[in-house]
Amino acid sequence: MDPFGRTIDYLRISVTDRCNERCLYCMPEGYKGWAKKADHLSASEIIRIVEASCALGFRKFRLTGGEPLLRHDIEEISAGIWALPGVQTLGVSTNGLRLAKHAQGLRQAGVRSLNISLDALSPEVYRGVTGGNVAEVLRGIDAACAAQFEVIKLNCVLMRGVNEDELWPLVQFAAERKMLVRFIELMPVSSAGVLAEERFFSVQDAMQLLSKHDTLHAIPDYRPGNGPARYYEMAGSKARVGFIGALTTPDFCGTCNKLRLTSDGKLRPCLGRHGELDLLPALRGEGDLQSTILEAIRNKPENHEFAECYEPGRPMTAIGG
Numbered sequence: 001m002d003p004f005g006r007t008i009d010y011l012r013i014s015v016t017d018r019c020n021e022r023c024l025y026c027m028p029e030g031y032k033g034w035a036k037k038a039d040h041l042s043a044s045e046i047i048r049i050v051e052a053s054c055a056l057g058f059r060k061f062r063l064t065g066g067e068p069l070l071r072h073d074i075e076e077i078s079a080g081i082w083a084l085p086g087v088q089t090l091g092v093s094t095n096g097l098r099l100a101k102h103a104q105g106l107r108q109a110g111v112r113s114l115n116i117s118l119d120a121l122s123p124e125v126y127r128g129v130t131g132g133n134v135a136e137v138l139r140g141i142d143a144a145c146a147a148q149f150e151v152i153k154l155n156c157v158l159m160r161g162v163n164e165d166e167l168w169p170l171v172q173f174a175a176e177r178k179m180l181v182r183f184i185e186l187m188p189v190s191s192a193g194v195l196a197e198e199r200f201f202s203v204q205d206a207m208q209l210l211s212k213h214d215t216l217h218a219i220p221d222y223r224p225g226n227g228p229a230r231y232y233e234m235a236g237s238k239a240r241v242g243f244i245g246a247l248t249t250p251d252f253c254g255t256c257n258k259l260r261l262t263s264d265g266k267l268r269p270c271l272g273r274h275g276e277l278d279l280l281p282a283l284r285g286e287g288d289l290q291s292t293i294l295e296a297i298r299n300k301p302e303n304h305e306f307a308e309c310y311e312p313g314r315p316m317t318a319i320g321g
């Protein structure tokens with residue numbers, strides 16, 4: 001338990017800060033601050049950290065980044081984690097560009113759930129937001145369906161004037177494939193500028209927009225995959241749609257259950273606060289991994305500072321989304 005009575009049993013692991021997309025809200029323009037290769041945790045170091053956290057009661061793990069499928073050893077990392085006693089769930093978050101190649105291997109390595117970013121179905125809008133080719137992502141989604149993951153969620157970041165027209169098509173796309181779709185409020189994790197008032201589109205705005213197409217019914221106790229989304233079911237299609245409103249949902253942090261591990265070996269108790277604890281001395285020297293993890297839990301703040309003029313220190317790709 002952390003100081004606020006929350007059970008912390010979920011670790012999100014950034015396996016790289018590199019990415020093959022350039023999302024408007026995630027990667028500052030012209031960003032060159034990549035971590036040095038030598039600072040990236042190796043597969044065996046990541047597995048040792050998961051083993052130590054399992055001994056402290058962590059049960060849920062997600063590999064993210066940057067783009068985790070850029071790591072050539074992503075299947076090795078997944079299989080190593082899945083083989084550890086105590087691991088109950090293992091997920092991967094990906095932009096989907098390399099998923100067609102990796103879906104089957106990840107599933108065989110023990111990955112149960114996938115979160116796939118998809119901010120738009122329109123190729124033009126998708127390219128404008130991410131710089132990438134949506135056709136490759138759609139091929140990745142087909143491969144993920146064929147590989148039979150237990151849960152597949154599509155993630156869409158809400159941006160006024162950019163992708164509002166994409167929301168209803170995304171709900172229909174997800175419903176046809178029996179996937180969940182989640183709409184995420186912009187957070188100032190890479191540059192405070194992304195929250196410019198004309199760009200911010202709240203989860204309430206998104207619900208209002210979708211309710212013009214179909215009625216939304218809250219499903220209060222539905223929490224697939226341990227994330228922070230609040231879910232609704234669409235009356236007509238029965239599509240299940242999640243909303244992650246970090247900026248506008250009261251008591252958003254009250255159910256937070258996670259720590260983040262950065263690709264260069266820092267434990268981050270909260271995405272929306274700067275504090276980090278360095279695991280490298282314990283990993284590469286004499287220290288004790290478990291006591292550093294416990295200290296990170298003791299340091300978990302009650303809530304984020306996004307609404308208090310939070311100035312991001314390093315981008316989301318480095319912290320791990």
Ligand code: SAM
Pocket residue numbers: 019025026064065066067068093094095115116117155156157184185186187188189190194316317320321
């Ligand atoms: N590259 C993978 C991907 O895009 O899914 C994994 C890493 S990415 C940082 C993880 C998630 O963070 C994605 O769903 C992305 O949309 C979300 N994200 C990144 N920057 C964000 C921001 N400023 N506000 C809200 N969500 C953000």
Ligand code: SF4
Pocket residue numbers: 019020021022023026027065066067095117130316317
């Ligand atoms: Fe890369 Fe994911 Fe960030 Fe987009 S959201 S720049 S795909 S890490």
